[in-house]
Amino acid sequence: MDSNWDSSPSPPQREAMSDGSDEYTCDNLRCVPKDRVCNGGTTARQLGREAELHTWVARGRAPCNVTYYGEVGRSYEIDLRESDNLKIPFTCELTFVAAGDIYGDLVQIVFRDLTLGTFKSHHVCGCPKGHLSIEEPHRGKIGGNWCGGTNTHNVYYSETNTVTVTVSVNDPPAKKETHGEKKIRLRLFYKFLLSAESIVRYGPWNSAKYLGVHRPDTICDRVFDSCDRRKCRVQSPNYPGLYPRNLTCQYVIRQATVPHGRHALVSVGQAERGRVHIKHTDASCDDNLQLWLDEECDVVGDTLSIYEIQGETRRLLMRFCGGGKVPHITASGAELLLVFQTSPFDNMYFDPSVNTHPGFELDVGVVFVPKNSFLYADQKCEFEISSFEAARGHFENVAHSLPSNSNCSYKFRGRPDEVVWLYFTRLKGVDTQPPSIDGPPCRTRVTLIEGVEEDGDVLENTCGPMGVRVCHREQLGPGRNRTRPCGSTESYLTKGSHVTLTIHYVSPSTVSNLQFRLHYEFVYAGPRAAALNRPEPCDRQINSERSKKGLLTSPANNLLYGKFGATSLKCKYHLQGKPNEAVRITFIYFYAHNSSCPGRDSPLQACGRPKALEGRGARLEVSEWPWPGVELPQACICNGLYLPATLLSYSASVTITFTVIGMDVFDDFSHFNFELEYEFVEVEACEEDRIVTGEAGTLSLALRPSPGPCRGHPWLLQPASDHFLLVSVPGRAIRGGLQGIAHGRLVATEDPMPPAECQSSELHVYQPGNPRPLSAVCVSPGSAETVHVFSEGFNEPLSLDYLGEAARSLVVVLLSRPAYLSGQSSQQQHKAVDVQWVEAAPRWLATRCATECPAVHACISASLFCDGTWHCPSGADEAVVTCLMALSPWLWLAFGLAVGCVSVLSSWWGWTLWKSRRGRSSTGCSEEVLTPGHHESPPEPPEYPDCIDVDFETTV
Template sequence: MQIEELSRPLNAGYWCGASWGHNVFYSETSAVTVMLRVFNRLEEDQNNPAVFSPPESIMLRISYRFLRKERAVLRYGPPYNPSYRGEDIPNSFCDKYFENCDKKNCKIQSPNYPGLYPRNLTCSYQVRQTRVPDGKLPLIRVFQRNPHLIYIKDRNAPHLSRERQMRIGSACHVLYDYLIAFDGSTTRAAVLTTLCKGGAALSGITSSGPDLLLVFHASPFDFPFQDSPRRRTFGFELDVEVEFVDRESTAYVRQGGTCDYMVSSRGQRSGYLQAPAHSLLPNTTCTWRLLAATSEVVWLYFLHYRHVVHAEMPSPAHCSNTLTILDGDPTGAHVPDHIYGFGMFQQNNDLAGLADINATTPTRLGRFCRPERLPRVCSGVHAPGPHAAPCSPAESYVSVSSALTLSLRYAAGTTPAHVEFLARYEFVDKRQWGTATPNGGPCDRTFTLRPDGLFASPRDVFLFGRGGSRRLKCVYTFLAEPYQRIALRIIRSRMGSSCDTVYHESSLRYECSHGGAAYEPAIWVTEEPWEGVQLTRACLCNTYHARPFSLISYTNKIQVVLSVPHMTAAHDYTDFFFEGEYTIFDIGVECDEEERRLSGRHGNFTVGAGQGDHCSSLPRLLTANDGSFLFLRVNGKSAMETNCGVSSRINVYSADGMAPLASICPEPRQASTHVFSSGWRGLEKALTDHNDRISRLNGSIEDVHHHHPQQHGRHPGDRQRETRDLLVEYVGNYSGRFLITWVGVWRPLQTAPLSPVGADMCPHRCPEIKACLPVELWCDGDSHCPSGMDEGAAACGLLAALPWVYLAAGIILLMSLVALLVAVIIHRRRTLAVKAVATAVVENNSHGVKSATHDLLLPSDKESW
């Protein structure tokens, strides 16, 4: 039997023999012709069952219907989403051409789908993508998720059982029906797979480029029976989709190349690896070689990894897809040291150990082939927002050598099963400048090179948040000979996005915008002018090439401290770093640090800058005695950002302070600035509160002793006693000498409970500063109080020798006696006057002189009663 359609050539193929099942033919045109041929029997064809035999009867029964095209939705698709069945290629029976299926609903169908397809035909389906975004490569994929829509007969005899499974490769006989996929536009391209049978979903066949060729072959003869498990569809329908991958990725194999990839640190410092997204042939091995310089290691972690088994395909053999991770490169290649570097940062490296490691043979880090056994996966790295988690070395793979190799072998190709993975690699620079500090941390370094050298913060990601660390502290120590000094220059630095470096004109210092808070990142420049006394020279955050930071040390040792108290999983060496250079030079003289360490009850010294006098510009340390506070007087005014016209400052620090207590603009005039030790203002408030409590007590001796600070040694300033020392620094280049005087002062809490009434616990007082002076400084010829009253006549004249308390009491007593005497005299005179008047009255009454009485009793204007 043959079926011929209108305007289509007649094929030479036949259906013959007995039919079975439900056989349906859907025409591609509006008219068909069914032809039945009967052959005469020949003697030599006795063994041919298909040859007509006269005793056999011929039976043919056909039913037909005329269908409207819009009702044929299985072939043409629904009206709202019609199927694009390709363009017919001229002078062919069933060849089709598909272009740019990324914007179309492309459907690759067998001839006369969904019915019986003609015999003895070969159909070519060419799929091509011409519209490609920049930097992308298209991959063509055909698939079918609906198991009802694919079934290709693999033989021309009835099946004993209906298998719902695809057959691939050699299981499909070339004499029967099959579908073959080529990775290209011609049959000379590599064969991706050969398919037959069906009744199950097809996961997909993917090309490695913009072209895919499918060739469908139908045998010349076939029995008219349908062995499909579904019994209603014949042939196949495949969906087409286009996937765009990065042209520079490892998601595809280059045309004409092998599945081998090599990435070196001379290019990108990090990137992604992924398994090929297209189909591969059996016995294909893909290799990824990650090559670093000898000062680097390779860090690899998987973001996603899974085995994908195609259930519609025959079960793969044991370990059909095997991933192997090697520490090293089997080929022995490596990247030379000079290929990668910062340009100027190419010295003082500890690389001897790494060089030896690179010579070792590769070590296997893992081998994975079973679906239930997976490599280490670090999936929390790309979690959104604050949920992101760092990937630690325990969750990833870190090479010991400078190379790491991945190999993935597809024993049966990708048709029965394949591996999907996405891995991130990074070349970790383990290089650090200088030499390791003995007993120091992993990034503590020491520099002694002369004359010049370079230094930088570490670029080891494992020291930062992205590598699993929460905090970082690196101490860089620069050492020189006693007669040498170190000049530092920070060229570029960054300490996050919330901190800036601020230059204060008031102190001529670099400070951090956050004020040096302990929980904020910063770069600290410190040194110890005296053992155990640390001076913070600067606090740096963000520094730029346009305005680098420069500094010369006071001693032959200075430290740069990189401190990051808190990091998130997103932080690394691009968020916190610095780059700098240093120079060691001779000063020609060795300054004695003990000569600049001053102590005692009082004293003075000069500071300033002058040619050839290096030691006078170095800091001074003032040590307080007997727990007293230090009071400094400095000629000059308190410096602000705009009020100082000279290029120098005198900064006064607490011995352990990070910022100056005061900054003075030195001026040779009478005005002076007063500075107290740290804690003086707090003591003043504490004294006020303490005396208020004492005044509310009931006055018992026991309560007074209980609250007296000396009973327990808990003077309010004791906790700050170690900070009462002062450090004086002269900065700038203004030539001149400036006198600084200091005095040890104190303030008592209250009058001693057992002291005599009226006793003064602060007999030598400077009222303008509310402080007590030592007795030996009173009237010693030098003014120690700002007003000079300790050398005035009231303090040092003749009356000063008398005890002022008793003198005042005597004066008050004398004045009281004088007042009492005057009062007695007045009272006595009044008493005598009254007695005289009374005596006169008595005498007049005794002589009866009425006229006198009348004169005394009557008013002057009355002449009679």
């Protein structure tokens, strides 16, 4: 057996009377290292030279079955080569012992060159002609083998102080053509290390790694506990060097102590690239250092499988080989099981890159998450979210890992009258390893199904995050970004109350995870979710036959508010009773966030003038329908300062309108809401018709109406065909009327007054169907100031083409102010106010009108002229000239005949008088005769001559 080798590092131990365990004594009593030989002189030559090796062989000294020692800090070399007379079978054992103290605690062996047999397979009969095995006697026999050839740097670090390297040759190697090349060779370097200096395995002294507790009667099984307080590291056997072959190791990681109300999640991973390298290929150069999964590791058979333990069952989370960075693999509970398996046979090759170690070292982590949260699932990854538990919320993907071909489902279950709104604020696909050629084309799939999963409608079915609707602007969080809400292209809104989100992991979630944050909200959609398809989903019809009394509230459907993009809202509630019924409404609560409201003394007139809303605000308006098609406003509320308040209608038909404008993206039903009670009560019917028609008339309205069934009831003024109405009211106009703002046809002596200045009763004039008054007048009986109001369309040419008789009518309502609010006004002397009305036709109906009121350019009936009552604002219909011009033609004829007769009689009388005067003048004056020849000036005419020449002319 001794002649099988050409070289040996040392003589047999029986001749090694050593000065130290790493030396032996030559024949001349000199001590030389065991990796040197005695040359008979005063020096020792290093082994490895053919001449010296043959000298040892000739002397009969063999390198095998020898125990080697050494000192810490020194390196030793052994180079064994096959001799020409090798006898088969052959076995050689080299034992290395770290004797402690200066002789070290651990053994490091560097296999530099190995040529031994032929490598065939990793699993069966892998080394048929010869193999090399490495054993540590103190931990039991493993039985793995290496063979083939390599000249790379392969390092083995012992876990105990003794290592035995065994070389076995079962079949002679084939002859090679290269002259002088040896068929079998083993060249190695060995040294001895101190445990305290092995910081890669054990860590520095001030931050030692916890490698678990070794389980008795096993080779490499270990148990870890309380890793939340320890620096736990899971390492392969003999890390950071070559790991043994034909090995199975189990590592159990438990977290026994868990804080109250928390759930422990145990994880392993490695963020540094060079600390994990589990062989997966026979290639001479493995440049693509990455993780390989499942069947991709079957070539070599070295795998690390990670299971989560749940009671008596285990679930495989990931099985991998290869190397590089290992993402955190997290159990859904407090216990993990790692199983490391290696194949029986291998060729001795590993990546010699700097800072790359064979085997693995994984960091252990423990996190505590709240119990009953969406961050973990005990058994199946299924969650059910019900609106009975929370109307809205958000959650993220589970914090633990999921195996390949697994699902994680989120089932949203709402009430029948609810829909579900979903939107992602974060959705990111995290691939820790690049996809392989043979891998699945889609590692994760997202599906969103509405209704029952088997027969539901597919809202989304995409590969990974591609195509999924994401609302990125919401990542900043509420209150930090005032932008438009998530629209239909950024969120999902169901039609029903059930929807299921499923994340399907084709590959393990550790390799290709889907990180997301999903927001959900169950939105009230009325009695049926289908109500959302109506133009006005919040409108309601209430009949006294079905509901005598009840509660009305603002819609809680967030789809109608600014949160879902709406800027305004209008809801109508129509209450219809029997003819002998009225509606009693009690306003309980009203709230409008950041709404502008002027406020009024009366709680039912808090809006001030019922004009259009502007900017941002909310309003609750109540109107009734005393006549078919005629709407009469009764109350307007924009704040809840004066509530509760009660209103009793005049009729059995009431409409309540809830209006909101100026909403922003953060407004929902909690920002604008109201609550009221309604009740249909039996009342005594008002027998008065209160419908007025005719060319003109006067309404005398009591300022303090007496109690009775008709108290406060409105009046309806209806015009004739192709006519409009003109109403005149003594008093001053109140700012806010439609005609005073939009039309400019309000005739008043002064500008409109602010609403707060009116201390007397108010008279409102409405167009039927329009809750906003055409004019509001602060009445002042006996005042010289008068307000004139036209019916709608008076100043609009061709308005008769689209305005019917009802639209041209006017509703007059007198709002009596309580006595304690009236103050000292003219109401103390007057008990009623006279409201005059007249039918009028605008000038655009005719080019010329003989009975026109010039102040308003309106034509009234000719029968109203000169009747003793002013119907025109300026009184032009009662002027003297106008009345004379307006007389009948027969009267004009009689007047002309009378004037003619008077003219004829006057002419005859004048002629007769002239003739008589002329006769008297001829007899009296002729008696005066001048003497001839006597010439004198004629006498001066008398001051009052007796004869006058009169020329009388009468012109009519």
